[in-house]
Amino acid sequence: MNNNCNEKLCQLKIFIDFIPGLSYSRNTVKTILTVGSGKGGVGKTIFVANLGVSLAKLGKTVILIDLDLGGSNLHTCLGVKNRFPGIGSLIYKKEPGVESLLVSTDIKQLFFVPGDSLFPGTANLNFFVKKKIIKEIGNLVADYIVIDLSGGSYFNTIDFFLITKSGMIITTPETTAILNSYSFLKSALYRLLYRSFPRGSAERRAIYEFISNRIEGSNSSFVDLIDIISEISVESGEIFSQQLKSFFPRIVINRGHSKRDILLGSKLREISRKNLGIEMEYIGFIKEDPLVSGSIFQRKPAALLYPDSDFAKTMDGITRKLIQSPLPESQRLYEADEDLETMLQEENQG
Ligand SMILES: Nc1ncnc2c1ncn2[C@@H]1O[C@H](COP(=O)(O)OP(=O)(O)OP(=O)(O)O)[C@@H](O)[C@H]1O
Ligand SMILES: [Mg+2]
Structure with missing residues (x-):
C-alpha cells in the first residue's frame, strides 16, 4: 500500500467493518463494473472517473482500476500524480498484489489503482499475469470496483471485460x-x-x-x-x-447531440x-459538454468540479440506475490462452 494511502485505507477497512454483511474478507458483497468500447477515444476514462465521483457521493466505497495497459491515463482525469506504482509494477513483480497499489484520491471513499504509465510496454500480458490480476481484483474490498479498459476487441481486453457479465460499453x-x-x-x-x-x-x-x-x-x-x-x-x-x-451488458451513448x-x-x-x-x-445518454473537455485541463472530474451541471446530473442518474439494476448470476468460465481475436x-x- 502506498504510504499516503495508509490512513484512508484504514478508514476504508473500518468503514467496511461497520457495514452489516460486509467484512474485509474474500466473500464480501461487491459489484465489479468493467468499462470497454469498440473504438478508442469515446470517453471511457472520463466516464469511469465521473462514475467514481457519483458513486462516492452516494456513500459507496469505490475503487477505480486503470487496466488500459499501454494507454493508462485515469490518474490524469482524477488529479492523482503519476508517481505511484500500479498494475505495471505488479506485472514486473515489483509489488506483491493489487491491494498494495491502492492510492487515495481527494474524495473520501474513492480509491484508485494506477495502470502502467510508470512501466509502459505491458500491453501484451502473459496469460498467468492476466489470471493473477483478475484473481486479485476479485479479492479487493469495496462496494464498487470500476475498471477502465483500452478501446477495441483485443482478447486480453475482452477477458478483462468479462470479469463481469454486465460490463458497460461506451460509444459515441x-x-x-x-x-x-x-x-x-x-x-x-x-x-x-x-x-x-x-x-x-x-x-x-x-x-x-x-x-x-x-x-x-x-x-x-x-x-x-x-x-x-x-x-x-x-x-x-x-x-x-x-x-x-x-x-x-449496459450501453452508454456519450457525446450525443440530437434525438437521433x-x-x-x-x-x-x-x-x-x-x-x-x-x-x-441502455443505461445512459450523455451530451457533448464543453465542461467535460475543460475539466481535463483542470485535472479533476467534471462531476466534482461542477456538481450542479447537467453533466453531473446525468452521471448521477446513470449511477442510480446502475445501483438499482440487478446483476445476473455468473456461470463458470474456463481458461483460454489461445486467441480467437x-x-x-x-x-x-x-
Ligand atoms: N461528454 C463529453 N463532452 C465533451 N467531451 C468529451 C465527453 N466525453 C469525452 N470527451 C472528450 O473525449 C476525449 C476522450 O475521452 P477519454 O480519454 O475518456 O476516451 P477513452 O475512451 O478513454 O479513450 P482511450 O480509448 O484512448 O482510452 C477527452 O479528451 C474528452 O475531452
Ligand atoms: Mg481511456
Whole structure:
C-alpha cells in the first residue's frame, strides 16, 4: 500500500467493518463494473472517473482500476500524480498484489489503482499475469470496483471485460463507433461462450469451426450456434443458453447531440437482441459538454468540479440506475490462452 494511502485505507477497512454483511474478507458483497468500447477515444476514462465521483457521493466505497495497459491515463482525469506504482509494477513483480497499489484520491471513499504509465510496454500480458490480476481484483474490498479498459476487441481486453457479465460499453453516436461497439459485443460473446466449455472440448471446436465457416461465407447466423452446440449434448445447449441469458451488458451513448443520437442506443439494443440473442440495458445518454473537455485541463472530474451541471446530473442518474439494476448470476468460465481475436476481426469485417 502506498504510504499516503495508509490512513484512508484504514478508514476504508473500518468503514467496511461497520457495514452489516460486509467484512474485509474474500466473500464480501461487491459489484465489479468493467468499462470497454469498440473504438478508442469515446470517453471511457472520463466516464469511469465521473462514475467514481457519483458513486462516492452516494456513500459507496469505490475503487477505480486503470487496466488500459499501454494507454493508462485515469490518474490524469482524477488529479492523482503519476508517481505511484500500479498494475505495471505488479506485472514486473515489483509489488506483491493489487491491494498494495491502492492510492487515495481527494474524495473520501474513492480509491484508485494506477495502470502502467510508470512501466509502459505491458500491453501484451502473459496469460498467468492476466489470471493473477483478475484473481486479485476479485479479492479487493469495496462496494464498487470500476475498471477502465483500452478501446477495441483485443482478447486480453475482452477477458478483462468479462470479469463481469454486465460490463458497460461506451460509444459515441458516429456510425463507425456504433458498428465497432456491435463488433466488440460479438467478440465478447464468442469468447464468453468459448470459455464456457473446457479446453479441448467438442463445443470449443464447434465454435471455432462456426467462426471459420462464417469467414468463408456461410450464411448461418449467430443464433444457429445454439442448435449446433445442443446437438453435441442437451446439457451443453443448456449451458450455452444460460450464458446468453446471463450476459447483460449496459450501453452508454456519450457525446450525443440530437434525438437521433438518443435513438441509436435503442437500435443497438434491438440489433443485438435480434442477431445475437442477448439483452442489453441502455443505461445512459450523455451530451457533448464543453465542461467535460475543460475539466481535463483542470485535472479533476467534471462531476466534482461542477456538481450542479447537467453533466453531473446525468452521471448521477446513470449511477442510480446502475445501483438499482440487478446483476445476473455468473456461470463458470474456463481458461483460454489461445486467441480467437484474429479470426474474430476477420469475422467482424465480413
Ligand atoms: N461528454 C463529453 N463532452 C465533451 N467531451 C468529451 C465527453 N466525453 C469525452 N470527451 C472528450 O473525449 C476525449 C476522450 O475521452 P477519454 O480519454 O475518456 O476516451 P477513452 O475512451 O478513454 O479513450 P482511450 O480509448 O484512448 O482510452 C477527452 O479528451 C474528452 O475531452
Ligand atoms: Mg481511456
